[in-house]
Amino acid sequence: MSTDMTEDRAARFIVRRDEGDWSPTDQAELDAWLAESLSHKVAYWRLEEGWRLTDRLRALYVPDEDAPPARRIWRSFAPFAVAASLVLVLVGFAMWPRPDPVRIVQFETRIGERRTVHLPDGSTIDLNTNTKLRVALGEERRSAWVSGGEAYFQIAHDKSRPFVVHAGGHDVSVLGTKFSVRRDGELVRVAVLQGAVQFQDTGHSSALGSTVLRGGSTAVANSKATIVLREPLSRLEQGLRWRNGAIVLDGKTLGQAVAELNRYNQIPMVVADDQLAAMPIGGGFQLDNREAFIRLLIEVYDVRVSRTADGKIILKR
Amino acid sequence: MFSDDELNGWFRREVLSLEPSLTAFLRGHCSQKDEIADLRQEVYEKALRGAGRGLPDRTAPYVFAIARNLLITRARRARIVRIDSVADIERLPMHPDWLTPERYLSAKQELARARECLEGLPTRCREVMRLRRVQGMKIREIADHLGIGIDAVEQQITRGIRLLANHMLETAAPSDAEGASASVGKPREGS
Numbered sequence: 001m002s003t004d005m006t007e008d009r010a011a012r013f014i015v016r017r018d019e020g021d022w023s024p025t026d027q028a029e030l031d032a033w034l035a036e037s038l039s040h041k042v043a044y045w046r047l048e049e050g051w052r053l054t055d056r057l058r059a060l061y062v063p064d065e066d067a068p069p070a071r072r073i074w075r076s077f078a079p080f081a082v083a084a085s086l087v088l089v090l091v092g093f094a095m096w097p098r099p100d101p102v103r104i105v106q107f108e109t110r111i112g113e114r115r116t117v118h119l120p121d122g123s124t125i126d127l128n129t130n131t132k133l134r135v136a137l138g139e140e141r142r143s144a145w146v147s148g149g150e151a152y153f154q155i156a157h158d159k160s161r162p163f164v165v166h167a168g169g170h171d172v173s174v175l176g177t178k179f180s181v182r183r184d185g186e187l188v189r190v191a192v193l194q195g196a197v198q199f200q201d202t203g204h205s206s207a208l209g210s211t212v213l214r215g216g217s218t219a220v221a222n223s224k225a226t227i228v229l230r231e232p233l234s235r236l237e238q239g240l241r242w243r244n245g246a247i248v249l250d251g252k253t254l255g256q257a258v259a260e261l262n263r264y265n266q267i268p269m270v271v272a273d274d275q276l277a278a279m280p281i282g283g284g285f286q287l288d289n290r291e292a293f294i295r296l297l298i299e300v301y302d303v304r305v306s307r308t309a310d311g312k313i314i315l316k317r
Numbered sequence: 318m319f320s321d322d323e324l325n326g327w328f329r330r331e332v333l334s335l336e337p338s339l340t341a342f343l344r345g346h347c348s349q350k351d352e353i354a355d356l357r358q359e360v361y362e363k364a365l366r367g368a369g370r371g372l373p374d375r376t377a378p379y380v381f382a383i384a385r386n387l388l389i390t391r392a393r394r395a396r397i398v399r400i401d402s403v404a405d406i407e408r409l410p411m412h413p414d415w416l417t418p419e420r421y422l423s424a425k426q427e428l429a430r431a432r433e434c435l436e437g438l439p440t441r442c443r444e445v446m447r448l449r450r451v452q453g454m455k456i457r458e459i460a461d462h463l464g465i466g467i468d469a470v471e472q473q474i475t476r477g478i479r480l481l482a483n484h485m486l487e488t489a490a491p492s493d494a495e496g497a498s499a500s501v502g503k504p505r506e507g508s
Contacts, residue, residue: 003358011475019456034321041321042328042361049329050482056428057435057450300393 003043009033010044014051104136109149112264112287114245122156123163126243128182129264137161150182152240166202169223173198179213180240191218191236201226247285254279254297258315261290269294269313276303276317324368331376332364336486339384346388356391360384434484438477445470446477 013030016022034041109115109127117125121137131149136142142163144153155163157176165172167181167188177195181188190199192213199219201209211228213219216236218229238248249257255277262268264287271277279301285293297303297315306314339360343353363383373379438446448454448462459470 003355006358007354007479008475011478012471014478015456015471015474038362038365039358041325042358042365045325045328046333046361046486047478047482049333050484050486051478053427053485054431054434054450054481057431058453059428060432060451300389 003039006039006043007047010040010047013044014047104134106132106134108132111266114242119156121158121161124154126152128152128242146181146183148183148185150180150242152178152180152243154178169201169203170221171198171200171202173200186222187220188222189218189220191231191239192216193233193236193240199226241284242287245287247287248283249285250282252281253277254281254315257281261287261293265290267311267313269315271315273316276315324365327368327372327376328361328365332361332380333486335377335380337488339380340487342381342384343388347391356384356387359387363387431481431485434481437484438480442473442477442480445473446481449474449477 013033016026017030030044034044107115107117107125107127109129109131111130113127113129115127117127117135119125119135119137121142123142125133125135125144127133128150131151132147133149133151134145134147136144138161140161142155142158142161144151144163144165146165146167153163153165153174155174155176155178159175163174163176165174165181167183167190168186170188170190172179172181172190174195174197177197178193179195179197180191180193183189190197190213192215194215196212196214199211199213199221201221203209203223209226211219211226213228216230216233218231218236220227220229238250241248247260249260252260255271258269258271258277294305294313294315298305302317304316306316308314336357340353340357343356343360344350347353347356360380360383364380367373367379367383435443435446435450444463445459448459449456454462456467456470456474460467463470
C-alpha cells in the first residue's frame with residue numbers, strides 16, 4: 001500500500017474514533033490494522049500526534065458563530081519566516097597600485113585558489129585555480145596576457161581603448177563584454193557570455209585567422225585549428241560556476257570529472273580502469289569537498305582507493 | 318523488546334520532533350519532491366523497527382543515519398549518479414539546529430500555530446474543520462449545518478486531519494515566538 005493510501009486509512013480511523021461512539025469492536029479493528037504492518041503504525045501514530053497538536057483550537061470556541069474570526073492575532077506571527085543567518089561573502093579585493101598606464105601588474109592564484117581582481121577602469125577579472133596573468137592599462141589600449149589557467153573577464157565598455165587578451169598564439173579583442181579564457185598550454189578556449197569579441201590566431205594574416213564570436217559562442221583552438229560551438233547560455237554559465245566555488249558535472253564521465261577536479265588539487269586522482277572512467281555522472285559539486293566525492297565513490301560504487309608512493313590517489317573497481 | 322506504548326511514546330516525543338529538519342534534509346538530497354513523503358515514511362519504519370530491539374541513546378543521529386543510508390541505497394540504484402544528491406550527505410554533521418527539539422512551545426504559541434494551519438486550509442475543508450475542531454460538532458451536525466452529505470463531511474475531515482497534521486509536524490516552530498518583532502533578522506548562533 002502506498003504511503004498516501006495508508007495515511008488515508010489512518011486518518012479515517014481517527015475521524016471515526018473522534019465521533020464518540022467508538023466501540024470495542026472498532027478498537028479491535030484498529031488494533032488489528034496496526035498490528036498488520038509497521039507502516040500502519042507509523043502513519044497512524046504520526047497523524048495522531050499531528051492532530052493532537054491542533055487540540056488547542058478548541059480554545060477558539062465561541063458560542064456565537066457569527067463572531068468575527070480573530071485573524072489579526074495569527075497574522076502577526078507571519079514575520080517569523082526569517083532568514084536564519086546572514087552569510088557575508090568576502091571577495092578578495094586586489095588593491096590596485098597608483099594609476100600608472102604603462103605599468104604591468106601580475107596576478108596569480110595557487111592550485112585550489114580563486115581570486116577576483118578589480119581594475120581601475122571598472123573591469124573585473126575572476127581568476128580560477130592555478131592561473132597566472134598580467135594586465136596593463138594603457139592610454140590607447142588595455143591588455144592582458146594569460147600564461148596559464150582560466151579567467152573570467154567582465155570588461156567595462158570603453159570605445160577609445162579596446163581590451164585585448166593575449167593567450168598563447170591567440171588574441172581576443174573586445175570593447176566591453178563578458179567572456180572567459182582558459183589556457184592549457186597551446187589549447188585555448190574562449191566562451192562569450194555577452195556582447196562580441198574578435199578572436200584571432202596571431203600566426204595567420206588578420207583576414208584568415210580572425211573570427212567574431214558572439215554571446216553563446218565558444219571557440220576552442222590550438223596552433224593548427226579553431227572550432228566554434230554554439231551553446232545555450234545556461235550551459236556556458238554552468239561552466240563558470242567555479243566563480244562560486246562549485247563545478248557542474250552534467251553530461252561528463254567520471255574520467256572527465258576527475259580531470260576537472262584535479263585542476264583544483266595539488267594531489268591528483270587517477271582513474272586506473274577504463275570502464276570506471278567511462279561511467280556517466282552528473283550533478284553539481286562544491287570544489288572544496290573532494291573528500292566527499294571520493295567517499296561517495298567508495299561507498300556507493302564500490303570503488304577501491306589506494307595511494308601511490310608519491311601520493312597520487314588511485315581509483316579502481 | 319518494548320511494548321507498543323513505549324515505542325509509541327518515543328516515536329512521538331523524539332522522532333516526530335525531528336520532522337521539520339528531516340523533511341528539509343530529504344528535500345535537499347532528493348530531486349523527486351513527490352517522493353519525500355514515501356521516503357520519510359520509510360525512515361520512520363526503519364527507525365521503529367530498529368528501536369524495537371532497543372532504543373538508541375541519541376535519537377537524532379540515529380534517525381539521520383537511517384535517512385542517509387536510505388538515500389545512498391537509492392542513489393546506488395539510479396543509473397546516473399547525481400553527485401549533489403549524495404555527496405553532501407557526508408557532511409551531514411549533526412547541525413545544532415537539527416538536534417534541538419523544535420516543538421517545545423507555550424500553549425499560546427501552539428494555539429497560534431494551529432490557527433495558522435487551519436486558516437491555510439482550502440475553503441471548504443477549512444469550514445468543515447472549523448466546525449469540527451473549534452465548535453466541536455459531530456459529523457451529522459456538520460452535514461445538517463452545511464446542507465451537505467455525511468460522506469462529503471467525512472471526506473473533508475479525513476483530508477483536513479492529514480493536511481493539519483502534516484503542516485503541524487513538517488514546519489518548524491518559530492524558536493522565539495513571544496515577541497513578533499524581536500526575532501526578526503536575529504542571526505542564529507554557531508552557523
